[in-house]
Amino acid sequence: MSAAAGEVVTDLTVSGMTCAACVGRVERRLTRIDGVTATVNLVTGRARIVHPAGVAPADLVAAVGRAGYSAAPVPAGPVAAVPAEPDDGRLRPAVTAALALPVLAVSMLPGLQFPAWQWVCFLLAVPVVTWGAYGFHRRALHHLRQATATMDTLVSLGVLASFGWSGYALFLGGAGAVGMRMPFSLTADTGGAAHVYLEAAVGVPLFVLCGRSLEGRARRRGGSALRALAELGAKEVCVRRAGVERLVSVQELMPGTEFVVRPGEKVATDGVVVEGGSALDAGLLTGESVPVEVGPGDRVTGATVNVGGVLVVRATAVGADTRLARVTALVTEAQTGRARAQRVADAVAGGFVPCVLAVAAAVLGFWLGAGGDPQAAVTAAVAVLVVACPCALGLATPTALLAATGRGAELGVLVRGPEVLEGLRRIDTVVLDKTGTLTTGRMDLLAVTTAPGVDEAEVLRLAGAVEHGSEHPVGRAVAAAARLRGRAELPAVEGFAATAGLGVGGTVEGRRVRVVRPDRVSGLGGRLREALDRAGSDGRTAVVVELDGRAAAVLAVGDRVRPGSWRTVRRLRDLGLEPVLLTGDGPGPARAVASELGITAVHAAASPERKAEVVADLRAAGRCVAMVGDGVNDAVALASADLGVALAGGTDAAIGAAGLTLVRGDVESLVVAVRLARRTVATIRANLVWAFGYNAVLLPLAALGLLNPVLAAVAMSASSLLVVANSLRLRGWRPSRGVSRSVSRGVR
Incomplete structure (x- = not known):
């Protein structure tokens, strides 16, 4: 239930309801007030009321009292999902x-x-x-x-x-x-x-x-799942002010405050790492089984557990603005x-x-x-x-x-309301965004093709060394791949130079190394030319590595398909759902990803307006459409689909427009959501x-x-x-x- 302009939403806890007849009586009494709409839930003992700003909560409480029940505004902070039994106790x-x-x-x-x-x-x-x-x-x-x-x-x-x-x-x-x-x-x-x-x-x-x-x-x-979510957060935090550490209640944290997270402790709130490096276990919050390495500049989420070294984190969100609070609010x-x-x-x-x-x-x-x-x-x-x-x-x-939404939260699937579960069961077409949804959304080194007689590991090590100082996404991808494959520090660079739009160069261990655009290199042939053509047809970005003035390798960089995307597409088909790829990227990258995943229906180079049109066309053809995306450019399509599904790592606009959020940031959770919805509807029936x-x-x-x-x-x-x-x-x-x-x- 959403509020229009000039309206507010008030939640009340209602005591004394014993059957569905009580629910109807409370709702009828509340809706007698002009401009008020209400939804009352017997199991949770809550009433959600949308009313004009001029109607005070006290008026709503009085209306419930006239119906023969007692009510009170829901207190701030985490509350139990199900109230205690009215009066009989044990x-x-x-x-x-x-x-x-x-x-x-x-x-x-x-x-x-x-x-x-x-x-x-x-x-x-x-x-x-x-x-x-x-x-x-x-x-x-x-x-x-x-x-x-x-x-x-x-x-x-x-x-x-x-x-x-x-x-x-x-x-x-x-x-x-x-x-x-x-x-x-x-x-x-x-x-x-x-x-x-x-x-x-x-x-x-x-x-x-x-x-x-x-x-x-x-x-x-x-x-119990909602109560467990509410209890996940840390209760106390060690803050650092002017170099002095002090233990305070987590409620005292403000944005910008720096706090210390030691091994075994929970991150108190959402923030950015300013010092230290460690691994964080987010399994309790997202279901992700593998701890994630973090260092200076990385964002961290409150309630994750530090399993490595000491971190100093600057708080960026506190209270109701944290990710844990938003998750709890969605389940509630x-x-x-x-x-x-x-x-x-x-x-x-x-x-x-x-x-x-x-x-x-x-x-x-x-x-x-x-x-x-x-x-x-x-x-x-x-x-x-x-x-x-x-x-x-x-x-x-x-x-x-109640049981399904709680179990969904445990599995990393958050539904905005019961109508979402009902709608999810009727879906027959799933429209999938590419970047950040089916793919990782970041540039990775996907292929290395070397000239005859050139060692791949050596050329990658030298290229990574010169790209280490670059801020370009391609350069960061090459440097990251070189560090990962070499498992060692990259050598130092002398005379580093970067030319915007052309490439970078420098001297590494006495050798002149350049990583440049292909059109800056002449006379490429053989397998290097084939690698360039292949990268172009697949929609990938290619750069050429020169060693001492000679072309030594072609590096293909692009957006890597998520490990679970292929399984997701296959399982969606097993469930009788038809996948459709809808992306703002060009035809080359779109076809490459679609071919890898086995998707036949592809719409490429789509603007946000075009994405909404594609969804509308599918619905006009009698399809029940779920749109899955994570970016601002997906928000219109998410809102216009029968059901919008957002990845938790996406933008606030995408999450706000969606009815279903996949907390783990992995599209594979969509299969879990569909199966859970079908089981829930069968149970209700x-x-x-x-x-x-x-x-x-x-x-x-x-x-x-x-x-x-x-x-x-x-x-x-x-x-x-x-x-x-x-x-x-x-x-x-x-x-x-x-x-x-x-x-x-x-x-x-």
Whole structure:
């Protein structure tokens, strides 16, 4: 949910919601305020509200209060994804169980029934019905004053009806006789004998309380990934001011402050290395398995772990501006929204409770009007009240999304909202940018072709020495390759000279060395000429190395294809997705990369406007398009596609326009995202089928008197637990074997 000009977004924590009907009630109350739109999530207990700037947060809190719930603005800083359970905690279920279990055992097992057992059970049931079920009664009464009904209304009425009929039977109906024995029945049929329903009066609150307690624990497990993200950052940092080091809280850091990171410590915030060299392990944040070497001038990310030497870092971003904070905000935003399927379920659940109350009243009236046993009529009506459960409907989608978005964050896949997962499943075409997406985005030495009799290692060592002082991307690529292959310091250069647009030269170990453009060298032939022609056709930049005035080698420099790009393209095809290459580079480089990766559809030399046109043409042809990019020139196309996918290492414009961000900066994570989306949607569908099917089957059975209220309470609690348990399976979901193992590492 995004805000337009003149609007602001406010997040509230809402307490007291127990079912999907509560969600609808809070949303309706909030949207009565002019200009306000709201999305409420049952699982996370959050409301995201877009409202005019003139509407104060206090007005929103008051509106939630009028709906019968309590609310408060979300506090600044990291917060838990799932709030604590409202009010029952552990004490109430434990005491309720201690009192209710003897009643259940004696009532349901005739062999345990002793003289006056029913009066002992009645005394044990009184605190359960009053204190144990107090939360249900209190909330039901509160909603009654609001002229509304919720799941608590059904539970409260079921408990009171069971207990009230039992009291009547004991005091006035003949069930209080000392020698009375009562057989247990799975249905509402009592055989005409005196009967009390104390097992239902204590069983319903017991099973509902235990079910909600287990739900709460499971839901908090589903939000563990977000809490783990929030806890990743360092708590204290050693700052350096005027050469003096001092340990302070990380909240005191300001941009420009220099701080020290010793081996084993976390980088406190995003910054640039000013002194030292080390390797940083970013596995907890990005899932990248290999530590990255950093030195002066390199950017570092907060929450990464220093596994090497001592670093001095200058802070460039703090607080909400850090990468970790943005990642946490994205996951929070995704878990706050609601999917389209959930909006349908919530709409159904909103009218569900009043319909159940009407059905229960109709069942009671029908049984009595047909001359049935009044005890059986009450039993059937109570069973209808208890078995009907909109909780499963309300939990079906948000629990799956909570688990999926948390697992996605662990795998380096951040979704901006639940609609992204839904949209990702429908994608059939993936448009891929080239530079920085399929390729590394930096110049690398790709090929060395030497003249006959010239040693490749020697010529590269000498060329790297003269290029060491160059600031040109080609020169840096040659120097880096020479250092890497030689694994030693490059020799010194005398008389270094650089001519803009032409090349560099100097004397190395007594030899005159020049690295120049091909058009500055005459008489090239043989394999050097072939190397130049090949580099030109592949869209690579070629330079010629001269030793003592003679052409010795041709160096081809270009943008290297990422190691995982070929696997990504192949796996996208395996998933039924068609890859399309869309780049601003010329036809030569585009064709070379497309040929290497096996992509047939290529659009080269595309301006930002042309990229958006290509995406629009594909959509007009009936394709569902995902655009993957990382640069400012991709932002328009990302925004115009059905789904925009950005690499985390890309520009802020690209990330802002995308609905999906690949934290590892590796396009291979896109395959993981597609598979996770498909599994999530399948889980949501299974949850909804169960939630609707449960009520469709058991409500008629309860109305026909074929379901005992105790069994109804067990079934009702089990339905919600099954939905939550099925969703939590996503927390353990792993990419298939074909996906790189490193992508399965992440927040732990």
